[in-house]
Amino acid sequence: MLxxxxxxxxxxxxxxxxxxxxxxxxLIDMIFILLIFFLVTASFVRESGVEIQRPEAASAExxxxxxxxxxxxxxxxxxxDGRAVAxxxxxxxxxxxxxxxxxxxxxxxxxxxxxxxxxxxxxxxxRLAGAEKVAVSAAAVAx
Numbered sequence: 001m002l003x004x005x006x007x008x009x010x011x012x013x014x015x016x017x018x019x020x021x022x023x024x025x026x027l028i029d030m031i032f033i034l035l036i037f038f039l040v041t042a043s044f045v046r047e048s049g050v051e052i053q054r055p056e057a058a059s060a061e062x063x064x065x066x067x068x069x070x071x072x073x074x075x076x077x078x079x080x081d082g083r084a085v086a087x088x089x090x091x092x093x094x095x096x097x098x099x100x101x102x103x104x105x106x107x108x109x110x111x112x113x114x115x116x117x118x119x120x121x122x123x124x125x126x127r128l129a130g131a132e133k134v135a136v137s138a139a140a141v142a143x
Contacts, residue, residue: 067104068097072122074113087121094129105133 070090071079078085080093094106106126110119119136126134 067101068094068106070106070108070122070126072108072110072114072118074111076114076118078122087118087125090122090125091129094126094131098130105135106131107135107137109137 068080073079078087078090080090085093097104097106108119108122108126110122123134123136
């Protein structure tokens with residue numbers, strides 16, 4: 001009995017040594033490299049976080065490279081990244097954004113029913129913060 005057990009044990013050892021072993025380390029390394037590549041090349045869009053109805057303009061143009069979006073509601077509330085921001089804080093938020101993205105631009109999405117004085121005040125705060133590329137969003141008029 002002892003002898004047959006030894007043969008059986010030797011057979012198991014032989015079977016275990018012939019099985020293929022899959023090394024996952026290179027696959028995991030490749031996945032991390034791809035993840036880093038996509039994070040570095042991705043562009044993150046910041047939304048204003050408020051639903052507005054833009055005014056229509058015949059001269060409206062599409063712009064792809066916008067960095068910071070500021071929303072102004074009909075009641076005059078200001079939203080950046082989904083959070084309400086006081087007018088006096090807009091300048092600091094834009095300055096911080098420009099430190100992170102020196103070539104970034106600012107897009108103000110003002111509702112068509114918002115007062116023009118509030119829009120001009122937000123625009124002024126963006127300019128005082130040092131933003132050179134400031135635009136006001138408008139919907140294009142259908143021909």
